[in-house]
Amino acid sequence: MSLVKKYPKEVKQILSKYPPEHKRSAVMPLLYLAQREEGYLTKAAMQDVASIVDMTETEVAAIVGFYTLYHDQKGGKYRMQVCTDLPCALRGADEFMNNLCANLGIKVGETTDDGFLTLEAVTCLAACDKAPMFQTQGPDGIKYHENMTVDRTMELINTLKKSIKEVE
Amino acid sequence: MAHVILRHRDVPDIHTINVYKKNGGFAAFKNAVTKMTPAQVTDVVKNSGLRGRGGAGFPTGMKWSFIDNKNWPHYVVANADESEPGTFKDREIMESNPFQFLEGLAIASYAVGANAAYIYLRGEFWQLAAFLDEKIAEMEKEGVLGDKLFDGEYSLRMYTHLGAGAYICGEETALLESLEGKRGQPRVRPPFPPSYGLYGKPTIINNVETFANVPPIIENGADWYKSLGTADTAGVKVFSLSGRVRKPGNYELPFGATFRELIYTHGGGVQDSRSVKAIMPAGASSSLILVDDEKILDTPMDYVSVRTIGSDLGSASVIVIDDTVSMDWLVNKTIHFFKHESCGKCTTCREGTYWMSNISERIHHGKGSTGDVDLLLNVAKQMQGKCLCALGEFSTMAVVTGIERFPQDFKKAVSKA
Numbered sequence: 001m002s003l004v005k006k007y008p009k010e011v012k013q014i015l016s017k018y019p020p021e022h023k024r025s026a027v028m029p030l031l032y033l034a035q036r037e038e039g040y041l042t043k044a045a046m047q048d049v050a051s052i053v054d055m056t057e058t059e060v061a062a063i064v065g066f067y068t069l070y071h072d073q074k075g076g077k078y079r080m081q082v083c084t085d086l087p088c089a090l091r092g093a094d095e096f097m098n099n100l101c102a103n104l105g106i107k108v109g110e111t112t113d114d115g116f117l118t119l120e121a122v123t124c125l126a127a128c129d130k131a132p133m134f135q136t137q138g139p140d141g142i143k144y145h146e147n148m149t150v151d152r153t154m155e156l157i158n159t160l161k162k163s164i165k166e167v168e
Numbered sequence: 169m170a171h172v173i174l175r176h177r178d179v180p181d182i183h184t185i186n187v188y189k190k191n192g193g194f195a196a197f198k199n200a201v202t203k204m205t206p207a208q209v210t211d212v213v214k215n216s217g218l219r220g221r222g223g224a225g226f227p228t229g230m231k232w233s234f235i236d237n238k239n240w241p242h243y244v245v246a247n248a249d250e251s252e253p254g255t256f257k258d259r260e261i262m263e264s265n266p267f268q269f270l271e272g273l274a275i276a277s278y279a280v281g282a283n284a285a286y287i288y289l290r291g292e293f294w295q296l297a298a299f300l301d302e303k304i305a306e307m308e309k310e311g312v313l314g315d316k317l318f319d320g321e322y323s324l325r326m327y328t329h330l331g332a333g334a335y336i337c338g339e340e341t342a343l344l345e346s347l348e349g350k351r352g353q354p355r356v357r358p359p360f361p362p363s364y365g366l367y368g369k370p371t372i373i374n375n376v377e378t379f380a381n382v383p384p385i386i387e388n389g390a391d392w393y394k395s396l397g398t399a400d401t402a403g404v405k406v407f408s409l410s411g412r413v414r415k416p417g418n419y420e421l422p423f424g425a426t427f428r429e430l431i432y433t434h435g436g437g438v439q440d441s442r443s444v445k446a447i448m449p450a451g452a453s454s455s456l457i458l459v460d461d462e463k464i465l466d467t468p469m470d471y472v473s474v475r476t477i478g479s480d481l482g483s484a485s486v487i488v489i490d491d492t493v494s495m496d497w498l499v500n501k502t503i504h505f506f507k508h509e510s511c512g513k514c515t516t517c518r519e520g521t522y523w524m525s526n527i528s529e530r531i532h533h534g535k536g537s538t539g540d541v542d543l544l545l546n547v548a549k550q551m552q553g554k555c556l557c558a559l560g561e562f563s564t565m566a567v568v569t570g571i572e573r574f575p576q577d578f579k580k581a582v583s584k585a
Contacts, residue, residue, distance in 0.1 A: 024349035068333030
């Protein structure tokens with residue numbers, strides 16, 4: 001179903017932020033909305049967004065390719081994005097990541113066998129004083145988790161799994 | 169001294185509109201709109217000596233005075249893309265003292281005649297954008313945003329806009345491109361945004377912290393603000409302290425406070441009581457300060473003084489590096505960052521960061537030769553002065569100063585080969 005049909009209120013609200021002659025500005029918020037559906041952007045979703053903002057499909061795909069928070073490949077239900085940049089690494093982020101990989105039985109960039117979690121290493125998330133930290137990107141948007149340990153992370157994953165099951 | 173910017177640390181619940189109002193909130197904006205001309209507002213900011221807090225330190229009032237009054241409409245954009253490794257101050261300001269930032273944005277908009285202001289937040293600040301949307305709605309309800317404010321002619325609307333994960337969008341023209349729905353790639357300048365900005369219209373872009381300084385300046389005057397800080401660098405600054413310190417975090421101090429005060433008095437000293445080997449005063453974009461003499465720590469943190477020890481204060485994101493860290497590891501980290509974040513538009517940065525990364529990986533993993541260290545330094549120096557925007561330049565800072573100021577670390581790294 002198209003975004004306009006499924007989320008008429010949201011689409012209208014997004015478009016109202018920008019001058020009507022510059023509706024291309026709405027492409028990024030619309031892509032977030034479209035990504036809500038599957039956790040990644042299908043070709044059909046990109047076509048749909050393109051038609052709302054009068055862009056070509058190629059132009060929309062170029063936006064998706066440029067920005068790291070848009071995904072054109074299916075990943076886990078949740079993406080866990082651990083900051084391993086310099087300030088976090090000075091506070092043990094690399095070690096945290098290694099231990100997390102060992103616990104989950106996957107490498108950075110991989111998805112768990114149950115398709116629930118994709119583990120990614122990312123650059124600075126502006127939480128350098130609260131490392132180790134990561135963000136989760138999933139059906140409930142983007143959330144920060146700071147001052148983390150591997151144990152607390154595994155607990156969080158279990159909680160997320162339960163909440164998803166309840167919804168389904 | 170009471171905080172000027174991080175006021176939430178003195179005034180509980182200042183993030184709620186009633187508490188903010190009770191503590192003088194919106195008085196500066198109302199005063200500006202009802203009793204001052206836009207030019208008068210700009211003059212006060214100019215005379216205060218306020219300089220941009222995003223890193224470049226450009227005089228704020230002067231920037232506002234560059235707005236082209238022959239071309240309309242005008243826009244004001246808040247740069248809330250905070251992505252420099254080591255920087256996390258704007259986030260705290262927006263989360264805990266949001267109205268002071270929004271009021272500053274409103275005053276700036278009045279000063280340059282803009283009726284629409286955009287807040288460009290990095291995509292990861294997803295929850296924060298929703299929070300600011302609530303605050304903006306509360307301001308509309310309160311009558312401090314909307315049409316014909318304070319029974320006058322001035323109208324103002326504010327909108328949040330989320331990026332989607334790209335450091336380069338903190339560069340102001342890349343930010344504008346992104347806000348226009350394009351890939352975030354910097355424009356060739358000139359023309360500069362005050363004459364050709366958002367949708368080709370005159371636009372003023374400032375950092376979140378810069379805006380947060382404006383209400384107290386309007387309220388207390390330029391002379392009061394100048395009495396804080398140093399003769400060259402007026403006012404207070406939120407220093408983001410990270411790395412190997414016991415108490416990392418944001419600390420608001422007047423410009424001119426020393427590194428020692430920040431690291432030892434506020435930051436609780438170095439972890440495991442080790443010694444400071446190096447400091448990056450402006451995040452990953454810094455030239456590394458070699459701390460081979462304790463006296464270096466007594467350098468005042470202001471724009472001029474930090475330059476005398478071979479670096480720049482920039483965004484004042486102070487990363488502390490202790491003597492357990494080897495610079496080949498550190499440089500490999502910063503290069504990886506810039507390679508990942510290079511937008512690909514100019515050849516120098518796209519190719520330069522790629523090759524620096526290749527060489528640095530070799531060195532760090534014990535597969536490099538002495539020649540590789542020279543080669544890495546050579547590539548970095550070749551890049552300097554040839555990039556379209558500051559990102560490419562910044563990518564070379566830690567490389568050049570790392571190799572030149574800590575040669576023994578690289579020597580050791582390649583001796584493993």
